[in-house]
Amino acid sequence: MEVLFATNNRHKVEEIQSLLTTDIRLITLKEAGILEDIPEPFETLEDNARAKIRYILDRCSVSTGFSEDSGLFIPALQGRPGVHSAHYAGPQRSDKDNIQKVLTEMKATPDRDAFFQTTICLIWDNKEYMFTGICPGQITSDPSGDQGFGYDPIFIPQGSNITFAEMTLSEKNQVSHRKKAVLQLIDFLHQAKKSG
């Protein structure tokens, strides 16, 4: 089975492809011939995920596909960076600047709780399905590690004592928000395949 994944983020493609069973192959936007930036204008992950996959399906000959929108939510910062995680410190979308901004804002904050959330929107048979995964954890006081992407160097998932950026991809995949959402997607695709 082939499913279009509407993202230009190569880390997300790697993470999700490594979680999929061998009978599901991702078609990337590059393979679909779409190289433009996809708009994410809304204030919730669900609305952005829906907008991204609809935008892409309107522009290519494929009728089935999914997108995901994700972010880091910090209750002590009233939920920021949240849906604005990718460009929190500005349009340059720099991971380093984003991390620095979060650490500066949290300098005097003893409450280090945070969570990552991923929401996947699948369009299948003209119907829309949402799958959500959450990974709770803590924000460190300094960055540590050079694996992964985004806020990985300052996030320690619950039950661990190292950051996502100090983990291998397979270690991160055991507990990540993205994995929890993707498992629900895989489950759905397998059921749909059986009944189709």
Ligand code: IMP
């Ligand atoms: P978007 O889903 O492409 O809008 O971007 C989500 C942003 O949230 C990314 O650019 C990262 O900054 C952050 N993010 C999402 N998932 C992760 C993750 O697994 N690790 C670290 N940062 C993440």
